[in-house]
Amino acid sequence: MGNQRVFDAVTPAEISALTLSLKVASLALVVMMPLAIFVAYVLSRKRFRGHSLLNALVFLPLVLPPVVTGYFLLLTFGRTGPVGMVLDSLFGTRLAFTWVGAAIAAGVMAFPLMVRPLRQAFDAVDPGLEVAAKSLGVKRVRRWLTITLPLAMPGLIAGAVLGFAKALGEFGATITFAANIPGETRTLALAIYTELQRPGGETPAFRLTLISLAIAVVAVILSELVVARIARRARAAQEDRHG
Template identity: 65%
Template structure:
């Protein structure tokens, strides 16, 4: 532990904590929207459905730097959304950790939606129809029948989203830069160490920490998904 503490200074540990914070809030903020959009794409037929599907998956196709630049144009202090947020609520996203969370959430959103959508498409619509015939409202059917059945998919999507948010670099550094203590996440810190002679050891240590966090998140998701599946099966 002394060797690890000596290898990484306070700024590096700040980057670790900030990455966990950004990934957590990015996943939490994206989750309700991900469930809603996945439900629309899996269950509802409406004009523009293909366009919505394309927009959802656009961050997977675009270079991350392009996504970050678009965020800067829209949510920067001079952008239409950014100026409105600042004037109405005093909120600034560009060059803040909250902006890093927004960028990470947008980049992770397609993975979240896809996992939940696949889970929804695997649910037998007859079960939902049977609950509806008993007088349950659409919201009650979703909360008591659909959501428990898709819970393993929701957990898988949340873990994928968290992992993607932890590793996001291109959109984040373009939108919020690489400010130590404010917007410097794990990938940004690794990049910064690699630009300094003799920083390879610190960069490798952060890489190993990233792998450990990712493996821990995957292990936790497996446990939660198995518990959810057993609950659905009534065991």
């Protein structure tokens, strides 16, 4: 496999797969991150009947085969599924075999990886700070936005990066729920798989793999820079308070 062949100009189909992957991963992150923050906070701070069940349900996609998760999504959101039928009859909207459906599948698979670092971050936040703010008359929402969430920010960034990377590379649930439709649901992972199924597809598959790797590396580096900056600000704030 020569370098010249590998680094030939990418084709329109490859650009389409890249663009679609970024769109799918971004939508998955935007939709799932608020829910991940809420669930992680509940699991960290609340104790209630069904706590263990909720925790198990959150991490179920990690232990189930991705194809099974995709099949459950198809049963639920497909045109004959309970949610899919309602969406189709009321709004004329279908999710299965669309790029939005691909984003849902990717988001469901990425959800546990968002929740885990967020929960660990909330566990590390001293509840006494919230109690002290409450005693000073600070409302609950303001306490959460100005104390808890900023202190948990490194976990939020870690969860966002892990979730985005997982959504970008999701394969099994996506191909089951959204299929492998060129220009519609064929993400980078599906494009790599497609290329490997045809003779002579090794070169474009390798090129797409390098693109995926580059995106993942850039995302991790950016997250590390942001976390380091937050840590520096926190240390500076502590020094100011003790100075």
